Amino acid sequence: MADVLEIDPVDDDLGYDYETTKIPDIIAPDEMIESGYQEGSEQSYGDRRDSKEGFGGEGDSDSGVDGVSSGCSVADDCPVVSINDVVAYYDDIRPRRRHVPQLSFYNVDIERLAMDALVQSESSYTSSEEGCGGGERHAVLSYEQVRRLNDVMDEVVAIHGRGNFPTLHVRLRELVAGVRARLEAPQTAGGAGVNVRDVRLNGGAASHVLADRPQPYSDIDLIFTAELPTARHCDRVKAAVLGHLSTLMPPATPRRRASPAGLKEAYVSKMVRVNSDGDRWSLISLGNSRGHKSVELKFVDTMRRQFEFSVDSFQIALDSLLAFHECAQLPIGENFYPTVVGESVYGDFNEALSHLAEKLIATRQPEEIRGGGLLKYCALLAKGYRPARPDKIKTLERYMCSRFFIDFPELGQQRAKLEAYLRNHFVGREEEALKHRYLTLLHGVVRESTVCLMGHERRQTLALIEALACRELCARAPVLLAPQYYVCVCACAACAQCAQCVACAQCAPPAPYCDCCHAASCPA
Known part of the structure; x- marks a missing residue:
């Protein structure tokens, strides 16, 4: 009889549960002829096991493996087992691991955990202990707010040029529509071939639209959210903006003066391009006249920090208003106006709106604020805002x-x-x-x-x-108030709330000093 290969039993410490005593004898390939093996006569172990046929007849009580006699003494009485039979056998009795309960990661309230971490963070600076982000960041504008937005977009802005370049007068709504059309036009038609997702009003103009009382704003910020995967796309955006400016030039303007380089030098006061980790956007500021509002066009693919304080975190989507003016035949009225959605990237629209109404300074993650945040903060203090x-x-x-x-x-x-x-x-x-x-x-x-x-x-x-x-x-120029001149240099909160503090027009002359300031100043 051929030598029998014995297979070591699997160690039970591995945690597998199966029977290891019923192992068939294995005949080496070169000894199969001696044991009576004939080519083509084999039958898979799985088939013989299922039919209870094969090696030693049907179901002997002493058999080790489904009809295989474990006590044979003659080579012809022993089962003939091939490698395929062994593989089939082990496939059938493959070790089964003990059941391990699956962990469910979907029952964890990620938002709640994030909010708890934000509240506990020492760097967070919000108006309440609960932190921001608990409310809705979007809101639908009321009719009064939509009407103010329509007034802003209908305003005719003046884009002043350097030297003897003419001043361009254009309605803000038409400027936005023209720039967007140039951006989305294919390159073969002179456009940028850039997909614009939406257009938004941002900054002080958006705060003016949403506030209950008029808010002064020094410039008009417009955000075009677009896909700018490479620097080449930013170059196309710049060319599209300058190309639209050339269409606003008077008809009698010589073509040589309407070149992209000349238009950039004449009408662009600032041009910024940022392409770093998490930030991919560009800025083109139009207008070169001191004392007039400039129009800032910001083309954003991604931007990590879109605001500095809650009062300047508002963004108003303009797509519905622009579509309304393109399609509607009637003017905006109390019973007929488009649905406009506003967003506060601060995280809570109503909270940010209350900060604007109460003149409160609040933010979150101040370590992310860029260098200009200090100047913005002091400007808010000068306008009468106070820390939340x-x-x-x-x-x-x-x-x-x-x-x-x-x-x-x-x-x-x-x-x-x-x-x-x-x-x-x-x-x-x-x-x-x-x-x-x-x-x-x-x-x-x-x-x-x-x-x-x-x-x-x-x-x-x-x-x-x-x-x-x-x-x-x-x-x-100093303002004469008998018996002497009064010039406000006080930085206290009481003085900051006096609207005419610099002229001291509302202050009584007998008390020309503040408690916190010993110089001649506003007695408010």
Whole structure:
């Protein structure tokens, strides 16, 4: 009889449950002829097992494996087993692992856990202990808000050019529709071939539309959410915008003056392109006249941080309003107006709207705010806003000061940024009057909350702010109030709430001093 190969039993410690004693004898291929094996006469083990036929007759009580006798003494009486039979056998008795209960990851409230982490985070700065994001971030605008939005979009904006280039007058709604058409047009037709998902009104103009009382705004921010996978797409967007500007030029304008390079030099005051981790967008600012509102066209594919504070986090979708004007024959009325949806990227629309109404400063994740957040924060303070969380305000100020000096480390960069902010964000007589107060507040915040500068660097920045404040103060004509001149230089909250503080027109002359300021100032 041929040698029999014995198979070691499987270790029970592995956790498998099956019978290991019923192992068939295996005949080597070169010995199959001696054992009576004939080619083509084999039958698979599975078939023999199911039919109870094969190796040793039918179901012997002493058989080890379904009719296989375990006590044979003659080679012809022993079963003939091939490799295929062994494979079939082990496929049938393959070890079965013990049952392990499956974990369900879908019963975990991810949103609730995220909110709990946000509340516990020391870096969060919100108006309530529960944090933001608990309410709806979208809301449908009322008729009054839609009417104000329609007034803004019907406004004729002036795009001033440098030198002897003419001023372009265009209705804002038509400008948006024309730029979008150029972006979506194929390249063969002179367009950019870019898919525009939607168009939104952002910034101060959106706050003006949603607020109960008029809100001053210095520029008009428009967001075109589009697909910009490569830098080449941004170049196409720029060419499309300049191409649309050329159609707004007077008919008698020479074609050589309407070249893309000439239009860019004449009408584009700022052009920014960002392509980094999580940020892919570009900005084209139209208008070069000081004291007039500029139109900022922002083309966004992805943007990690879309707001600085809750009061400037509003975005209003313009697609339904634009479609209404294209299709409707009747003007907007109380019983006939489009459905317009607004969004607060802060996370809670109603909470952000209450901050706007109550003039509260709130944000979340202040460590993500860019360097311009410090200037925006001081501008809100100058306009009478107050912190929603006074106990956390110092942490917020430290974050913003550190980020400002990271983004603008050189003194020349700081001067250029401050002068540009004063020029672009204080438009109009009332806004111009707040420049000195703004610089005074900025000086105080930098002095008290800057922790990332050396002593001499900090003193240089403070001296720069003082020089700009003195320049703005000297540029104003003093107002004579008997018996002497009164000029408001106080940075207290009481003075900030006085609308005519700079002229002291509403203040009584007998009390020309604030409790917190010993200089001649507003007695409010």
